[in-house]
Amino acid sequence: MSLASEAAVPTIALEGSRKSRSQLTRARIRWVIFGLILVFGVIAGRLVQLGSVVVETSIEGQTRDAITATRPPILDRNGLEMAVDIRVPSLFAEPRRIIDVEEAVTALRTVLPELDADWLRRRLTGDRGFVWVKRELTPAVADRIFQLGIPGLDFVTESKRFYPGGREASHILGAVNIDNQGIAGIEKNMDDRDVALLQELGLARDRALAPVSLSIDARVQHVMYSELLDTFTRYKAIAAAGVMVDVRTGEVLAMVSLPDFDPNNPASAFELYDGKKDQRFNRITSGIYELGSTFKTVTFAGAIDSGRVRLTDNFDARFGIRFGRFTIDDFHGKHRVLSTSEVYKYSSNIGTIRIMQAMGKDEFRAFLTKLGMDKPMQIELPERRNPVVPEKFSEIVAATASFGHGLSVSPLHMAKAMAAFVNDGMMVPVTLYKRDEAAARPLYEPVISPQTSAQIRYLMRLNAIDGSGSRMDREARGYRTGGKTGTAEKVVDGRYSSSKTLAVFASAFPLDDPQYAMVILVDEPQKETPQSGTTAGWNAGEVTGRIVKRVAPMLGIAPDFSEMLDQALVPASMARAPAPENRLGVPSL
Amino acid sequence: MIRTLNVILVCTSIAALVGVYGLKYAVEETASTKVELERLIDKQQADLSMLKADWAYLNQPSHVAPIVVRHEAALGLKPVRPEQFGRLDNLPMRKPAPDKAALDALFEALDSGIDPIEQLIIGASQ
Structure with a gap:
């Protein structure tokens, strides 16, 4: 039936109907391709955007790993600890999230009265993402600050070096700075040997390093x-x-x-x-x-x-x-x-x-x-x-x-x-x-x-x-x-x-x-x-x-x-x- | 035929939807439990490091020595003098074994009613 009618219709009309249909199909395909390109373009663009985002891992110029880096314990020749790491909270602030600086300063100074009010005010104002307020607090003090419930204040657990023997072996052990890097004595020597490298690579973080035995008899x-x-x-x-x-x-x-x-x-x-x-x-x-x-x-x-x-x-x-x-x-x-x-x-x-x-x-x-x-x-x-x-x-x-x-x-x-x-x-x-x-x-x-x-x-x-x-x-x-x-x-x-x-x-x-x-x-x-x-x-x-x-x-x-x-x-x-x-x-x- | 297939597919989709939804919530909960546990471990590690440091501090000679000095009088403590050290070979040897024959004679005498010591006392008093 259709064959017969097609035969009856003039050739030109037949051609036109075919053409218009194929054109429609082509247009649809083009739209689909356009749509796909658009979608994939958006995805690619988003990927590029995500790839170029720099994740902020440093804290005031130092990597987070370096701050939480641990040091190996130092033992005397009989296994008594002469230097150990303790993990203590450190208080930091995110000034851009602090709502009322004045209130935060007053509240903080009730727990940490030794902080200077003007210094603290300057520290907490502005649009910075991270500032230290006070490092290496005792857990009790950290708890009290936590109880204050000031928004924009938080804690990071840091490693702190502790010498249980106090002054007795001071010249042998030396000392570390606040970032747990050796600055004198055996501590510095250990850093020069290998600990610094481990810390740099971020391997010394949160992991128990093999203790170092000294020749000293406590x-x-x-x-x-x-x-x-x-x-x-x-x-x-x-x-x-x-x-x-x-x-x-x-x-x-x-x-x-x-x-x-x-x-x-x-x-x-x-x-x-x-x-x-x-x-x-x-x-x-x-x-x-x-x-x-x-x-x-x-x-x-x-x-x-x-x-x-x-x-x-x-x-x-x-x-x-x-x-x-x-x-x-x-x-x-x-x-x-x-x-x-x-x-x-x-x-x-x-x-x-x-x-x-x-x-x-x-x-x-x-x-x-x-x-x-x-x-x-x-x-x-x-x-x-x-x-x-x-x-x-x-x-x-x-x-x-x-x-x-x-x-x-x-x-x-x-x-x-x-x-x-x-x-x-x-x-x-x-x-x-x-x-x-x-x-x-x-x-x-x-x-x-x-x-x-x-x-x-x-x-x-x-x-x-x-x-x-x-x-x-x-x-x-x-x-x-x-x-x-x-x-x-x-x-x-x-x-x-x-x-x-x-x-x-x-x-x-x-x-x-x-x-x-x-x-x-x-x-x-x-x-x-x-x-x-x-x-x-x-x-x-x-x-x-x-x-x-x-x-x-x-x-x-x-x-x-x-x-x-x-x-x-x-x-x-x-x-x-x-x-x-x-x-x-x-x-x- | 197609209708049954459609119904099955729709049912599967709904089941999958519900499953994924449930899974998502389960994962979220597990994640929050994990964070909680991590925080707990962190806190316990921090506490442990403090306790270890305490233990090390309490074991230091510099901490023990003043305690000893404080209780010197009460406990009668004194530094060891070199003369007070000894060796095992400085101990005297065990006494030679007792004279068996003499003991036997003594017991026999006692059994037969004669007390040699009594005899001696009597002998001395005469």
Whole structure:
């Protein structure tokens, strides 16, 4: 039917109807395409818009991750926490959401009265999205602010460093700033190693980092701290410091420097002490001193090790030694011929110079280099100072250096050398991180022979029994401690002053099986009682004795009063030729 | 045929609609529970960090030492002197075993009615 009608209609009409229909279809398709393009265009545009939006993740120029970044806990060698992170709320405001600034200021100041009203008003006005109001609040205060119900105020949980030990290990631990970045001490060292990188990558956030174990023993640290604090009342000292090192592993067990600061309040490091600036530095690593007669141990070790001086040799100490205009004399002069061990025991300057001269001044200087006395200390603390040792020794400089004047090293240099002298001559780098003997052994570096080491141990013990260390030995009976005193005159206005002295005691214990070396400094000590003296044996020596007495049982060293132990220290050469001064109780063999 | 299909489709759509609607609400609720839990964990972690810090503080020698000093008199505490340390081998050896024969003789004597000690006293008084 339709076919017939189509045939009947003129061709042109037929063509027109087809054309118009196909045109309609084409128009519809075009509309659909247009519609689709429109829809997809809108979607694409929205995508581009979303992609170009910068999400605000920073808080006043710092990434949120950095603010909530955590630090690994620091433990002492027995696992006691020395630094931990606590999570505390910090108050921030979004000024653009605050409706009534005046009301907010008044309400806030009821809880935080220490905030300045004008400062707060300026802070809360404006169109900023984020401002800190007060960081690191206690949870109780945060609760009270929350109760106020001020719109536009909120809290962020921040990590805050807390040092439960307070001041006791301040110079070791150092401090962190408000953004939890280390600014001093081990904290800074940890950042330089790897923590900073983790924080930067945002990996340190909200996750428990593996704790860091230090070599410090909190108990020993406490004993040293309390005994050194005691010197301020007992001897009216102006400063005191001490360090104890494990001679076999090089681990630092305790390191104290007074006056100190509170690591929980890092700004206290810059407070005046006794009206003076810059007194709170770490005297053990960043203080350098002329260590006086304690340095004689170094001279003796070098001279005996060179083979040119034996314990049985005699030295003429009858007259002072002249160098041009200067004459060097003894403090407690015996003014007679002294044997090597007497020179040590009586701390004779003349005898020590002769011993150094027997060794040779250039060889003596080379020995100091071997001990690392002229190089900065290798330790994990950023606070360090280079020692001052003349590059080349003239006759007089070598002479004064032999008894510890005219060159300045840090007390830690001395402790490290003492440790090597008693540890069979093996020098090991000191560290503040935990290390066992197996790990330390490959780092050993021989500086003197084991035979020399045995002779030095004998001399140190002899000095404790008979010489200037006897007051120390009376305190630490039974612990076989030995050491050398040093009373260095301080330089005041370019001259050595005899009234202002630095008392030093460098020791090691127990000498029959050396385990620990210690250096104690007491700055400008005065007489404890009118009867006592001001030389190092009276103050630094006694402090050493009291510390040994308290820490030895903690460190597993049993007291032993057997005289056999002391006799075993006497080297064979001395035992064969018993000299009259040999009062270690050697039977005439 | 088409009508039944339509009815089935409409029913499925309604069911799906109701399902999606319910799911959406369930998810919203789960999300809010999650946020709540996270906030709780956060708070508990913060509390825990405080307690840990407290514990560390209470264990510090610098905190314990003053307490010891305070109660020194009441508890009779004194620092240990070096003489007070000993070793196991310093302990005296156990006494040698008692004389068995003599004991047996004593018990036999007692059993037979003679008290040697009484005899001694009598002997002494005579």
